[in-house]
Amino acid sequence: MILRRKQLEASVPSMAMGDIAFLLLIFIVLLARARDDSHLVWQPATGTELVKPANQNASVVIDKQNITYLNGRPTLSENLATELSALLGDLPPGNRTVLFKVHKDVIAEFFEPAIEAVSEAGGELHHVLEPSPNKPN
Amino acid sequence: MNDIAFILIVFFLVCASVEPEDGRSQTIPRSEKNEERNNSQTIEVGLTPATVTIDGTPYHQEQFESRIQQLLSEKKTESERVVVVKSQADVPYEHWIATTELIEKAGGVVTLLLEEQHTMIVE
Numbered sequence: 001m002i003l004r005r006k007q008l009e010a011s012v013p014s015m016a017m018g019d020i021a022f023l024l025l026i027f028i029v030l031l032a033r034a035r036d037d038s039h040l041v042w043q044p045a046t047g048t049e050l051v052k053p054a055n056q057n058a059s060v061v062i063d064k065q066n067i068t069y070l071n072g073r074p075t076l077s078e079n080l081a082t083e084l085s086a087l088l089g090d091l092p093p094g095n096r097t098v099l100f101k102v103h104k105d106v107i108a109e110f111f112e113p114a115i116e117a118v119s120e121a122g123g124e125l126h127h128v129l130e131p132s133p134n135k136p137n
Numbered sequence: 138m139n140d141i142a143f144i145l146i147v148f149f150l151v152c153a154s155v156e157p158e159d160g161r162s163q164t165i166p167r168s169e170k171n172e173e174r175n176n177s178q179t180i181e182v183g184l185t186p187a188t189v190t191i192d193g194t195p196y197h198q199e200q201f202e203s204r205i206q207q208l209l210s211e212k213k214t215e216s217e218r219v220v221v222v223k224s225q226a227d228v229p230y231e232h233w234i235a236t237t238e239l240i241e242k243a244g245g246v247v248t249l250l251l252e253e254q255h256t257m258i259v260e
Contacts, residue, residue, distance in 0.1 A: 018139030025146055045231040047238055050159040062230075099158060102230045108184075109226040111233070112249055119165045127234060128160040 047129035084121035098123035
């Protein structure tokens with residue numbers, strides 16, 4: 001009696017590939033969100049003649065709770081100048097834009113030291129605002 | 138189903154990345170400390186939550202705009218056009234940004250006057 005050798009088929013399960021890609025994508029999205037500041041709650045003040053920044057090298061956010069964030073991570077305002085200096089390094093003028101996103105009701109006690117820190121670090125301040133509803137933009 | 142989920146996630150990613158970044162660029166020279174300031178030519182704008190003053194005189198918003206334009210038109214050099222903004226600690230950002238916008242539109246260069254804080258320990 002001749003027994004035939006059983007042919008084993010080795011194939012990549014293509015159905016699982018989609019799931020793997022999906023999980024990878026979620027992982028990358030989560031990583032990306034941990035680095036940016038889109039999760040922070042703040043409402044911009046209004047302004048006119050608004051322009052887009054040519055580039056952005058760092059972002060400083062002061063949220064509703066008066067907490068200062070540098071690139072999405074909480075920081076103390078007294079450390080902001082040092083951390084920004086390290087971040088901006090020796091970048092040439094024109095490439096040192098710091099997006100400044102402050103909740104409209106935050107008081108001077110919190111935002112003025114942050115402005116001072118950006119100035120001290122040689123950053124180019126760009127206040128992020130929303131168009132004024134009653135004035136032409 | 139996977140393809141649909143994938144396309145949906147890409148769509149949400151693209152939507153999330155379009156954050157508003159419009160705004161106003163501002164060049165702030167290094168702030169002045171109280172004791173360093175001795176230039177009597179400089180215009181000083183004082184801000185409280187409800188009022189705006191120029192060299193101690195209070196103005197309404199519309200009056201302030203015309204007065205600052207008038208004062209700055211008399212200044213020739215950039216160093217003369219420096220406007221020192223001194224805000225009370227409780228001035229909201231919205232008020233500050235609106236006032237500095239008017240100053241910059243009038244040709245002024247905004248600089249901040251910060252109160253220095255000293256901590257003294259009494260034994």
